[in-house]
Amino acid sequence: MAKYSTFSLACVLLYLNDVATAASINSYNGLGLTPQMGWDNWNAFACEVNEELLLGTSEKIVQLGLRDLGYKYVILDDCWSSGRAANGSLVADSKKFPNGMKHVADELHGKDLLFGMYSSAGEYTCGGYPGSLDHEDADATSFASWDVDYLKYDNCFNRGQFGTPETSFKRYKAMSDALNKTGRPIFYSLCNWGQDLTSYWGSAISNSWRISGDITASFDRPDSRCPCDEDDYDCKLPGFHCSIMNILGKAAPMGQNAGPGGWNDLDCLEVGVGSLTDDEEVAHFSMWSIVKSPLVIGADVNKLDSTSYSVYANPAVIAINQDPAGVPATRIWRKQVPQVDGNGKGEIQLWSGPLDNGDQVVALLNGASIPMTMTAKVDDIFIDSDEVSVSSWIAYDLWANRLANSTASSIVQGGSLDYSKYYNATELPYASGLAKNDSRLLGQPVANVSIKSPLSAYVPAHGVALYRLKKA
Ligand SMILES: *[C@@H]1O[C@H](CO)[C@@H](O)[C@H](O)[C@H]1NC(C)=O
Ligand SMILES: *[C@@H]1O[C@H](CO)[C@@H](O)[C@H](O)[C@H]1NC(C)=O
Numbered sequence: 001m002a003k004y005s006t007f008s009l010a011c012v013l014l015y016l017n018d019v020a021t022a023a024s025i026n027s028y029n030g031l032g033l034t035p036q037m038g039w040d041n042w043n044a045f046a047c048e049v050n051e052e053l054l055l056g057t058s059e060k061i062v063q064l065g066l067r068d069l070g071y072k073y074v075i076l077d078d079c080w081s082s083g084r085a086a087n088g089s090l091v092a093d094s095k096k097f098p099n100g101m102k103h104v105a106d107e108l109h110g111k112d113l114l115f116g117m118y119s120s121a122g123e124y125t126c127g128g129y130p131g132s133l134d135h136e137d138a139d140a141t142s143f144a145s146w147d148v149d150y151l152k153y154d155n156c157f158n159r160g161q162f163g164t165p166e167t168s169f170k171r172y173k174a175m176s177d178a179l180n181k182t183g184r185p186i187f188y189s190l191c192n193w194g195q196d197l198t199s200y201w202g203s204a205i206s207n208s209w210r211i212s213g214d215i216t217a218s219f220d221r222p223d224s225r226c227p228c229d230e231d232d233y234d235c236k237l238p239g240f241h242c243s244i245m246n247i248l249g250k251a252a253p254m255g256q257n258a259g260p261g262g263w264n265d266l267d268c269l270e271v272g273v274g275s276l277t278d279d280e281e282v283a284h285f286s287m288w289s290i291v292k293s294p295l296v297i298g299a300d301v302n303k304l305d306s307t308s309y310s311v312y313a314n315p316a317v318i319a320i321n322q323d324p325a326g327v328p329a330t331r332i333w334r335k336q337v338p339q340v341d342g343n344g345k346g347e348i349q350l351w352s353g354p355l356d357n358g359d360q361v362v363a364l365l366n367g368a369s370i371p372m373t374m375t376a377k378v379d380d381i382f383i384d385s386d387e388v389s390v391s392s393w394i395a396y397d398l399w400a401n402r403l404a405n406s407t408a409s410s411i412v413q414g415g416s417l418d419y420s421k422y423y424n425a426t427e428l429p430y431a432s433g434l435a436k437n438d439s440r441l442l443g444q445p446v447a448n449v450s451i452k453s454p455l456s457a458y459v460p461a462h463g464v465a466l467y468r469l470k471k472a
């Protein structure tokens with residue numbers, strides 16, 4: 001109570017009340033009540049797309065148990081078309097997709113997966129194929145007739161129609177309206193790189209929106225091709241080759257605009273792509289989860305190694321991402337720490353966020369290149385709450401029950417899953433599992449936390465310690 005005047009407390013209560021009722025009505029089309037999960041071919045395959053790649057990958061997604069952990073959207077990225085027919089409709093490249101797009105959708109639906117499609121709000125796509133600007137109705141009609149479930153909508157060759165929120169909004173709304181007119185529920189994912197303050201208008205017309213230039217598989221390497229630094233959330237030159245820490249910094253102030261129905265998209269996951277260390281992959285996946293970014297696998301799932309697989313397959317962390325309240329965690333503090341190898345900024349950060357059932361997620365993020373003992377005080381973790389002095393919590397380590405390397409290794413080599421131990425979100429959605437305190441979603445209790453005993457952990461370099469706090 002001490003933190004608020006009577007007046008502002010009333011405002012806070014009104015606001016919380018709004019959030020509680022908004023959860024069921026906030027989606028502009030009823031989709032995306034939790035962040036989307038799936039696979040997109042771009043990070044691993046770029047333009048090398050065809051039917052075999054999508055269907056082979058979907059097979060593997062099922063076999064690895066990833067579908068039943070929630071990764072449902074199989075998203076085809078750029079370079080799939082061969083132009084427009086005389087009547088103006090987009091045509092799928094018949095060499096790459098000999099049976100057409102509807103066939104791909106049917107096959108995916110037969111496996112209880114969903115089909116994601118790609119286009120650009122421009123004259124051309126980024127790969128130089130026909131874009132959908134001024135063809136919104138025709139293209140949305142094609143997508144719906146192919147039974148597409150999702151559209152990733154890029155920003156290349158936009159003929160200069162950007163620079164103010166109005167110009168970008170208008171361009172992206174045209175496709176939103178066109179999709180709506182088809183009558184088919186299609187998840188709409190904006191890929192306009194965060195230009196023109198997308199996070200302030202995205203939820204009115206879409207289910208998710210990118211907040212930065214394209215990600216690359218680097219933890220924190222500065223790259224001139226991603227010219228806006230991590231604090232520039234109103235970035236005019238989003239670029240590409242953005243590092244994980246760069247994108248996370250841009251996400252830090254944006255949580256307030258995301259929630260059930262519309263999400264800040266920090267771009268596809270680089271776990272299993274490039275040469276991130278295991279600690280970096282754990283940190284990347286943890287942070288994307290807690291800020292409620294979409295979780296879209298960027299790796300070649302046929303070549304996932306056991307450690308990357310066990311990152312993607314951790315239901316305790318996915319359950320944070322899929323928490324029904326959908327509140328992105330907030331960065332509470334950041335501190336520069338002494339540089340060791342001069343590579344990137346050495347910085348440690350505390351992130352914290354409320355969960356649906358009264359639990360709290362806490363991340364101690366070590367962005368420095370040496371291990372650190374990090375400590376989070378309870379009144380920092382619960383900075384927006386007034387219960388701190390009276391309560392105590394049990395901290396559950398969300399990575400403690402990660403699949404053993406030997407188990408993960410046998411699964412990626414084609415061995416069968418032990419279905420009795422594996423979490424199956426198709427059978428038991430995360431909301432139901434959480435309501436039952438399913439132990440597979442809780443990790444391992446490791447510490448008692450209160451005003452007298454702060455949360456403390458030895459955190460590896462470029463790593464994270466991630467906890468769910470439950471009231472004792
Ligand atoms: C346009 O032509 C293509 C190729 O001939 C055909 O597949 C498609 O159904 C046509 N679209 C419309 C809307 O008539
Ligand atoms: C179209 O939009 C209306 C609200 O504007 C919404 O109720 C409806 O579900 C949408 N339909 C589709 C297919 O997206």
Ligand SMILES: *[C@@H]1O[C@H](CO)[C@@H](O)[C@H](O)[C@H]1NC(C)=O
Nearest residue numbers: 278305306307404405406409
């Ligand atoms: C996990 O197992 C794989 C395959 O057996 C091995 O190559 C790798 O070094 C192991 N990783 C760890 C972290 O133990």
Ligand SMILES: *[C@@H]1O[C@H](CO)[C@@H](O)[C@H](O)[C@H]1NC(C)=O
Nearest residue numbers: 065068417419422424426427
């Ligand atoms: C998960 O549950 C669904 C529905 O019961 C079932 O069809 C599927 O085979 C299960 N998946 C695994 C990996 O056990």
Ligand SMILES: *[C@@H]1O[C@H](CO)[C@@H](O)[C@H](O)[C@H]1NC(C)=O
Nearest residue numbers: 357358359435436437470471
């Ligand atoms: C789950 O745990 C919470 C405490 O975090 C408790 O209040 C609730 O009763 C438990 N639910 C079940 C079904 O055990």
Ligand SMILES: *[C@@H]1O[C@H](CO)[C@@H](O)[C@H](O)[C@H]1NC(C)=O
Nearest residue numbers: 394395444445446447448449
């Ligand atoms: C929390 O404290 C209780 C009582 O002192 C103790 O029994 C329990 O083991 C502690 N739990 C953890 C996870 O440290």
